Amino acid sequence: MTDRFNFTQSLICVACGDILVDPITLSCGYTVCSHCFPVSSPISAKKAVFRCPVPHCESPKHLFGPELLVDTTVLELTNLLRNYLPNCSLPPSPCEEMDTNKNSINLVANAVIPLLTCRSCSSPVVEPTTTPCGHTFCRLCVLQFKIDTDQCITCYRPLPKFSNLLAQAPNHLIARVVKDFQLSGLLPCNTFQTPLLDSINLxxxxxxxxxxxxxxxxxxxxxxxxxxxxxxxxxxxxxxxxxxxxxxxxxxxxxxxxxxxxxxxxxxxxxxxxxxxxxxxxxxxxxxxxxxxxxxxxxxxxxxxxxxLHEASIRQLSIEIPNSPPANDHLGLQKQQEQVSQYTVDLAESILQFIHHLSKQSNMPAGSLHTQTAGLLGPLWLESMKSLHGPMPSKLNPTAVCWWAAVVLPVSHTDLYLLLRTVPIIDRLELVISWMQNLQSQWERCRSTAIHAFSQVAQQQQ
Ligand SMILES: [Zn+2]
Ligand SMILES: [Zn+2]
Ligand SMILES: [Zn+2]
Ligand SMILES: [Zn+2]
Missing domain, CATH: 2.30.130.40 (LON domain-like)
Structure with a gap:
């Protein structure tokens, strides 16, 4: 069509190398012909486990399929190609494309533009996301109507899980055609920029x-x-x-x-x-x-x-320390930074040690009582915390340690808010340590009371 892009080339099936027939778009973002998509066994049909027909697909797993409906946008693009551009059953050479007359370029362009427009926001589609029902919208638009109605706004079929929509790759084919049309000036460039929480401004x-x-x-x-x-x-x-x-x-x-x-x-x-x-x-x-x-x-x-708030990395910490002696030279500054980094890591480590300490089995004699009380603070407690709040972070990531510990420890909203509003990481870690010191005495007292109570109940039952 123009020297800037090769429309026909975009509509070729990556599996068979021909112009797409009954195209379907997978969650990895690649579009293939329906007949190029092998469904090998009934088990795979149920579990969405299949071998992707795209040789260079790097997605570890596919989020939905294999029962996918035809990608209507790509289907219409291939129909346009067949109707307007001659001899398109084979991938054309660049010269053939250049020979195509100007009239058909305009015809195609006029027909293509509405296809590349999101039905939800009426702008050229941004990060095109194709649902299993074969309809394509901007990624943010589809997330929005997943929340609003949980239905595709074109065909009213239910949408896949929100987390799947989030993890889904953009439709590579449509993204490429949109970009090519924009570069050629046939489609307006995206004016759709999220006005809030954009990538540039803090x-x-x-x-x-x-x-x-x-x-x-x-x-x-x-x-x-x-x-x-x-x-x-x-x-x-x-x-x-x-x-x-x-x-x-x-x-x-x-x-x-x-x-x-x-x-x-x-x-x-x-x-x-x-x-x-x-x-x-x-x-x-x-x-x-x-x-x-x-x-x-x-x-x-x-x-x-x-x-x-931009989180300071360990290397930037020295500027947060009040009353630290002025560093006169570059070497002095570097040394000071290293000391601060080390101190921060040490604080994080003592928090992690405390949590390990809480999760240790009690030194009560092994027996049935212990296994019951251990659930309150012992190994089971740590396991359940990890399953709720993710794995324990490394001491080399003090920021993560501080937030993780705060979520795991039993502290009040007031304390949590105090932590949230404390900016320097060292102050935050020291705050968590002060909670730990309070908790340690209380906690061990509670634990021995609990164990004592259990043992009394057991004695009475005997
Ligand atoms: Zn194919
Ligand atoms: Zn794939
Ligand atoms: Zn949109
Ligand atoms: Zn739909």
């Missing part, structure tokens, strides 16, 4: 806040049930499509008196479940932010200006 303006009853820390997984219609409305109003976090987010602040808190956490939505009238939202904390000001937009929406 300073954010006019972001809707999500007021939560819980302090959620970075790295923490949390399940938000949304019940009542007004709650649902508030939730929808505070949803933020974000390019920075590549999905839908909430800017969550703890409901604290008399005004909203000064610090909050960006929550990334990683799971959505529709259960009758309840919406279950799985979120994970990503970054903290510091509020500058906020105002009520309407009854259900608070909008705020805030700064996303």
């Amino acid at each position: 300073q954010q303006y006019n972001v809707p806040l999500f007021i939560s009853g819980t302090v959620i820390l970075p790295g923490q997984s949390f399940r938000l049930p949304i019940y009542a219609p007004n709650h649902l409305r508030t939730f929808r109003n505070s949803l933020i499509p974000s390019s920075r976090y590549n999905g839908l987010c909430l800017a969550s602040v703890h409901r604290s008196r008399p005004q909203v808190a000064q610090f909050g956490t960006i929550l990334q939505i990683i799971g959505v479940e529709h259960r009758n009238d309840t919406l279950i939202i799985d979120v994970v904390g990503v970054d903290r932010f510091k509020l500058e000001n906020h105002e009520e937009q309407d009854e259900t929406t608070l909008a705020a200006n805030f700064e996303i």
